[in-house]
Amino acid sequence: MNLADPGMDTLRQWLLQRHPHLSSIDDSLDLFENKLIDSINFVEYILIIEELIGREIPFANDLVARTATLRRVWENFLADAVPV
Amino acid sequence: MNSFSKLTLVTENDDFVSRVNKLTSLSRERVRHTFGEISWPDKIDTEAWWLPPELLSVHGTRYEQEMSLEQKKLLSKWECINLFSLNVEGERELVSRLSSRLYQPEVPGLENYLHHFIDEENKHMWFFGEFCRRYGGKIYSSKKMAIAEETYSPEMEYFLLFARIGIFEEIGAYFNVAAASDERMDPFVRQIHQIHHADEARHITFGRALLAQTKELAFASSSAEQRDRAIAHLQRYVQISVEALYQPAMYRDSGISSGVAMRRELLNDGARRKLHEESFLKRPLRFFADLGIHLTANPQ
Numbered sequence: 001m002n003l004a005d006p007g008m009d010t011l012r013q014w015l016l017q018r019h020p021h022l023s024s025i026d027d028s029l030d031l032f033e034n035k036l037i038d039s040i041n042f043v044e045y046i047l048i049i050e051e052l053i054g055r056e057i058p059f060a061n062d063l064v065a066r067t068a069t070l071r072r073v074w075e076n077f078l079a080d081a082v083p084v
Numbered sequence: 085m086n087s088f089s090k091l092t093l094v095t096e097n098d099d100f101v102s103r104v105n106k107l108t109s110l111s112r113e114r115v116r117h118t119f120g121e122i123s124w125p126d127k128i129d130t131e132a133w134w135l136p137p138e139l140l141s142v143h144g145t146r147y148e149q150e151m152s153l154e155q156k157k158l159l160s161k162w163e164c165i166n167l168f169s170l171n172v173e174g175e176r177e178l179v180s181r182l183s184s185r186l187y188q189p190e191v192p193g194l195e196n197y198l199h200h201f202i203d204e205e206n207k208h209m210w211f212f213g214e215f216c217r218r219y220g221g222k223i224y225s226s227k228k229m230a231i232a233e234e235t236y237s238p239e240m241e242y243f244l245l246f247a248r249i250g251i252f253e254e255i256g257a258y259f260n261v262a263a264a265s266d267e268r269m270d271p272f273v274r275q276i277h278q279i280h281h282a283d284e285a286r287h288i289t290f291g292r293a294l295l296a297q298t299k300e301l302a303f304a305s306s307s308a309e310q311r312d313r314a315i316a317h318l319q320r321y322v323q324i325s326v327e328a329l330y331q332p333a334m335y336r337d338s339g340i341s342s343g344v345a346m347r348r349e350l351l352n353d354g355a356r357r358k359l360h361e362e363s364f365l366k367r368p369l370r371f372f373a374d375l376g377i378h379l380t381a382n383p384q
Contacts, residue, residue: 032231032232037231038231038232038320039228039229039230039231039232039320039324040320040323040324040327042227042229042231043226043227043228043324043327043328044344044347044348046227047227047332047343047344047347048344050332050333051332051342051343051344056222056224056225056333057225057227058225059173059225059227059229063227063229064229064231
């Protein structure tokens with residue numbers, strides 16, 4: 001089941017706008033393996049997460065792994081964030 | 085002859101070798117002891133221009149009209165920090181990747197010059213990093229990251245490495261030249277641009293000569309599919325490099341909310357797209373077109 005959360009909704013809407021052939025995105029779907037995110041829109045994806053959590057996300061080699069699914073974004077970034 | 089040895093053919097071209105030797109001599113004659121040469125002021129006036137207003141990412145758009153002079157000067161500070169942060173990132177990758185190829189048998193033996201190249205870039209990375217930390221308290225991250233592993237022939241990988249370096253340096257050079265000669269700028273920030281460009285001009289000359297020498301080798305060693313993928317790779321690099329100039333955090337640090345929406349609007353602004361093509365991408369894209377590689381400034 002997908003998590004009900006405004007931040008998660010923002011990310012889902014952003015992904016669906018870019019992939020209009022999809023009607024929904026499961027929180028456990030690997031966004032990179034399924035080519036929903038490439039090196040170009042990855043930047044905007046992270047920038048949106050930054051805006052949702054109100055802080056900059058520093059460069060780290062595991063950033064792709066930590067954001068590969070919406071659930072991981074929730075666990076690693078959104079769950080503890082103070083709404084902005 | 086194995087496929088690895090083809091790149092070494094470039095050192096058999098006397099004109100090319102003579103140009104590289106000349107650049108090596110120039111690096112030795114003009115060596116700067118940057119670590120001790122720069123006198124860091126305690127602070128830089130936020131009422132000064134840190135970038136010329138025409139180089140700001142809002143130039144030519146409604147934001148430029150709506151912002152006060154003070155806001156634009158504050159934005160020029162954070163745009164300068166972003167530009168210098170991009171230099172830190174780009175030079176870090178450059179130093180790392182060039183160093184890993186030194187004295188490898190499959191690449192041209194250009195170490196005499198490459199040691200100067202790496203030495204100069206190492207110093208640049210230092211003063212840009214120092215500048216960002218002293219006067220911005222941070223180094224922005226562009227979030228540039230490879231998502232998928234791409235495999236090419238050794239010749240194509242070598243070509244793509246210098247092609248990316250060339251695009252990165254030529255964009256930077258455009259900003260350096262304009263900012264270094266602009267008397268409205270804060271004099272210390274101008275000095276940083278001047279020091280940087282003095283070395284970069286040689287790096288660009290070297291890169292262009294090397295790319296002209298290796299392009300045919302790279303393309304001849306690749307299948308049609310690999311060639312198409314390599315061109316798509318460079319096109320993505322151009323796009324990511326342009327988009328990195330629109331860092332949302334610098335808008336937020338300048339007191340403008342909704343940085344991502346602003347970035348999106350600016351990237352889609354007709355005036356900005358025209359400017360990408362006619363200003364900082366004009367020379368590098370013309371150079372690649374002359375090599376037979378046609379890239380566009382605004383792919384979407």
